[in-house]
Amino acid sequence: MKKGVVLSIDRNQATVFTQDCGLETIDLAPNMKMGREAVLPVSSRPQKMRLVWAAAAMLAVLVLILGILVGTGRFLSPVYATLSVDVNPSIELDLNRSLDVIRVRALNDEAAALLQGQELRKMNWEDAVTRWTELVDAKYPLQERTVLLSAVLPEGAEQLRIRLLALEKKLQQGPLVQEQVRVVYSHDEAVRKTADQNGLSVGRQMLLNQSDAKQMGWDPETIQDAPLGELVRNLLKDEDEDQTRLTSRQTNRQTETLKTGETSGSGTQATQRETNRETSASSGSSQSGTGSTFRQTDRETSQEPSGTTSQARETSQAQEPSGSTQTQASGETSHNSDATQPGSTSPGPGSTQQGGSQG
Numbered sequence: 001m002k003k004g005v006v007l008s009i010d011r012n013q014a015t016v017f018t019q020d021c022g023l024e025t026i027d028l029a030p031n032m033k034m035g036r037e038a039v040l041p042v043s044s045r046p047q048k049m050r051l052v053w054a055a056a057a058m059l060a061v062l063v064l065i066l067g068i069l070v071g072t073g074r075f076l077s078p079v080y081a082t083l084s085v086d087v088n089p090s091i092e093l094d095l096n097r098s099l100d101v102i103r104v105r106a107l108n109d110e111a112a113a114l115l116q117g118q119e120l121r122k123m124n125w126e127d128a129v130t131r132w133t134e135l136v137d138a139k140y141p142l143q144e145r146t147v148l149l150s151a152v153l154p155e156g157a158e159q160l161r162i163r164l165l166a167l168e169k170k171l172q173q174g175p176l177v178q179e180q181v182r183v184v185y186s187h188d189e190a191v192r193k194t195a196d197q198n199g200l201s202v203g204r205q206m207l208l209n210q211s212d213a214k215q216m217g218w219d220p221e222t223i224q225d226a227p228l229g230e231l232v233r234n235l236l237k238d239e240d241e242d243q244t245r246l247t248s249r250q251t252n253r254q255t256e257t258l259k260t261g262e263t264s265g266s267g268t269q270a271t272q273r274e275t276n277r278e279t280s281a282s283s284g285s286s287q288s289g290t291g292s293t294f295r296q297t298d299r300e301t302s303q304e305p306s307g308t309t310s311q312a313r314e315t316s317q318a319q320e321p322s323g324s325t326q327t328q329a330s331g332e333t334s335h336n337s338d339a340t341q342p343g344s345t346s347p348g349p350g351s352t353q354q355g356g357s358q359g
Helices: 044-072 109-114 125-139 158-173 190-198 202-213 220-225 228-235 244-340 349-358
Strands: 002-010 013-018 023-027 037-040 081-086 090-095 101-106 146-152 180-186
Touching: 013 037, 023 037, 081 125, 081 202, 090 125, 101 109, 101 125, 109 125, 125 158, 146 158, 146 202, 146 228, 158 180, 180 202, 180 228, 190 202, 202 220, 202 228, 202 244
Parallel strands: 146 180
Antiparallel strands: 002 013, 002 037, 013 023, 081 090, 081 146, 090 101
């Protein structure tokens, strides 16, 4: 039980000085008076402290979220366009709608080392690109190199597109007078997403798209490791700066391939079902025909004995006249023999006996 002395009373509340030298505000009880001891409710302090801690925690979370969003520039400055400067070493820049750099990414170890101590964020994108090319030229002097300046920008970013093409001539007339500078861009957001998946800059991803379109068979690892000058000469020669159509054709081709595969699979299943039905029908017809054949054969087989009997009867009838003739002939012969025997003149027993009696 916690006690304290009532210091003040304000309408329905009283301020109490507690034994642990704290001040608490509690609901006014009927017997409370200033200067007298009062007993504090047990549940008053923990409940208020829980509310205070909950409010403090929510405030801390909000401050943390705002700090992350503002610090990365994604809350106040969402990504409007992505720009890559491939010069080996290479970097990639995210721009806001004001075309200021809000994020810098090193695309290889050499670029990460060269970015040490350099701050390109919050710079205008043209100044950042010029500064980067100067750093590369100072670190690697007297080297012939190719610079590929690539951008993924929205359809309505006409000012950025014009300034991007103008920067190509500006760089060739300035610090990169001895080097080849090439600018390409695309309005297709899929280029940036695919580049992230393949671990490439948006510029080298556009080179990979050209390789696929020309059926050269280069994979992301080859595009990443191959010399930039060789890639630009082989893949971007006589090609337009705007790569949007190429990316759209590839996307449509991949979609059509997927649809064709699904249609082919469905057609195959339908064909298999049709074949199964035809096979079942053929089997049924074959079995039915076989049964009919068996039944017909049985009938023919059962008819064969009667036919044989008929043939036998016909044969017997055909043979009977011959037998009768033979019988009649035999009878006639026998009769003739009988007729001849009484009147025969040949000597016989009778004649011998008659002669004997006469003598």
